[in-house]
Amino acid sequence: MNDSSTEADTEKLVSMNIDQDIPHEQTVEEIVASLGDTVGQTRVDNPKMSCTDVNVFYADKQAIFGVDLDIADNEVISMIGPSGCGKSTLLRCLNRMNDTIPICKVTGDLTLDGENIYGKNTDPVLLRARVGMVFQKPNPFPKSIYENVAYGPRLHGLSRNKADLDDIVVTSLKKAGIYNEVKDRLDQPGTGLSGGQQQRLCIARTIACSPEVILMDEPCSALDPIATAKIEELIDELRENYSIAIVTHSMQQAARVSQRTAYFHLGKLVEVGGTDDIFTNPKHELTENYITGRFG
């Protein structure tokens, strides 16, 4: 009895949010409060990274509301949701890229291998070497392909000599599945490659630092379908060695590449679960509406 009444409330609130012609507009906080607890299993048996009650504020505006989420070893977890739902914000918290924004404040526990990444002893530079990131727009440095990949290892002193470095570069390019395409022109600018190749070069660059987790922020949004397919194939191969969190606007992509899917709405983690379940039978109505293309 009790259950059904709250659900009806949720439904009403949500529909009010969607239909803009209702005069009284709700604050984000009210809507978030009405969303209730996260549906599904937020915890896994073998967490690589884990978030507990994470809140993110931009000045006075709260962007993330009490998110609990684990990222397991050797899994691809995709984060989906409408624009401005906080999925990218959460992703950037995972390697402290938000540190560069002075008004951004993060509370709650974020851990990597059980270690608090916002702790006093954690250095963001070291953290970013362990948690690599691939961005929305392919952003190779305006340097040669070799230099692009060698930059990270050189920065962190991962190679003892030139031969060592050469080895890292070639291995990384091979892992990123682009070596055969560029092996004859390692000294040419990385910006001269096609969009898909550039993005794989960026992935190679990230891999070269031998991270443990790779964060991907809409890595295929600027690419054509063939290049996208290649990246997705690559993500699947990388899963053997890395944990991967991917933010994507393409639900089909989330469905294709990930083992688990998390759906965010207005800064709240609404539902998380196996990708198979989320895409055939989501539990939360908002997830259902988003996945079936009813808003967003």
Add this chain to the structure above:
Amino acid sequence: MKRFNHEGHTAHQFDVELNDVKHKVMNMGGLVESMVHNGLEALMNMDAELGKQVSDDDRRANQFELDIDEDCTRILARRQPAASDLRLVLTIIKTISDLERIGDEAEKLGRISVKLANEVDVPTYYKELRHLGDHVKTMLRESLDAFTRMDVEAAFSTAAKDEAIDQEYATFSRLLISHMMENPRHVSHALDMSWCARSLERIADHSCNICEYVIYLVEGKDIRHANLDDMRKKLL
């Protein structure tokens, strides 16, 4: 209980396409229902004309199946439906194949009625079949209603009737066997009757399947080959 709604997509055309295919399924259901009704009537009244009409209707039902299949393929290819939309399309694809089989069974009834109409000296005990037929017709109608309204409750109660119909079929079969032993001259007729009963029983099975699809569609749980009561307790 979950509310099921396949409308309200941002892409309005998607709503239209889904509605369209759903209406076609409902039309096909209506056609098949009338085929079963007519087949049974033809059998009861020895109406060769009506029996022939059932055969003609079966061709229409087959055409419906082809049409709807094509529509579903198009939706899958162009809309890549997910979650409830995906389940709806899958349910429709499965439902129409069951409906088509029901049509085939009804056509068998019609065929036998044509055959019987041309014969003389037909025993009257086959009238017993009407009882079984009425039950099957009710079940088919209810399952189609459950599909139209996406009503899980109704689907469960309708699916549960399958057992009673199986029992009725067994009873009728025993009746036929005793008749055959009493009157070996009527064996050929009795076998026809057995076929008819068998068809009706199959129709009930297909109706039961449709109910299960409706439950899958709304609840996202596949309850085929599971204990109905357990499932019902779990879901409702």
Add this chain to the structure above:
Amino acid sequence: MNDQRNTTEIVQASIKRRYAKEKRFRLYGLIAIISSLAFLAMLITTITIRGLPAFTQNFIQLDITLDQKTLGLGDEPDISALRKANYNGTIKNSLLAEFPDVTKRKDKKLLYKLVSKGGQYDLQKKVMADPELIGESMTVWLPVGDDVHTYLKGDVDITLPEKKRRFKDIQVGWIDSLQENGQIAKRFNKTFFESGDSREPELAGIRGALFGSMLTLVVTLALSFPVAVAAALYLEEFAPKNRWTDLIEVNINNLAAVPSIVFGLLGLAVFINFFHLPRSAPLVGGLVLSLMTLPTIIISSRAALKSVPPSIRDAALGLGASNLQVVFHHVLPLAMPGILTGTIIGMAQALGETAPLLMIGMVAFIVDVPTAITDPATVLPVQIFQWADLPEKGFVEKTSAAIMVLLAFLIVMNALAVYLRKKFERKW
């Protein structure tokens, strides 16, 4: 259907007007470009026509006898005696020998004016290089005097009555006869590039001002470039955004608009009166011009830094580069072309600046070519300003020639900037 036709009609009615408007606008632009090009061409032509003669000099061939008596030298002359010897006398003798019929005192004076006062220095140089020449006779080419140069250039109107012009009929006769004998020749004017300033137009050169400008610019560049880039980097990449940095930004922008003479006053008060740095020195000039160019370079550097795409910063940060590494490995190299452009604009501004340098004494008459940043010096624009003020006719062409040198200097600087830009420029 009906609506569509209406739309077509409406559009067609206005389309001609729209195209005409566009055509008109293009025409205005073309006119603007052509007129500015015409003005530029006019400027350059007049300057070139006026200045070109300054790059050539006329010489008179004379047979000169370097006899000891006229030179006033003893048997064993030392260096200082050689320097002070009366070379002018030998030139006069040789001129008198060339035109033996000149006897009147007044005519002799006119005759002596045929050869420039610089002629004696040429002889002095020759003799001091080789004292054996004393007592010998030789044929030398000596530069002509100012008036002769003007006449040869065709700037003397001989139809005027003799009294109204400096160049007399008798001189015209001499020059004509010399020309007939092939004793007058036109050569490239090395003096202009080899000597410093002088009161005699035919002896005045640009070298002092050119070197003064170079030294001043070197000081300006060495001071303003690192300071400005550091300031821009700090403000753009590291400083917190608050009221103080806003205030600083506003002030920098205002500073760029301060009249340059104010910087001159500041230089006078601070560098010369307070720090007692040498007056008229490129060091002080450079300091003052640095103050003036700093805001320009800071503003353009900040714009260049801002225009570096954030995706590059993200990429470097995401790989674990520290803030400083991000800036020095990626942001600064990418912003370099823009920073260089700003710097060159600032330097060009500094090169053409006169007003503040007047205040710190770089306007003095300085003959020597400066060799160090503390030597007294003047700069090209100040030199032009000074020459333009002098009454002698010969300085008119010198002024134009100096302007040409200044423009050439500017073009070289800009060419260097373009080269550097091309070298640093990368696409992303």
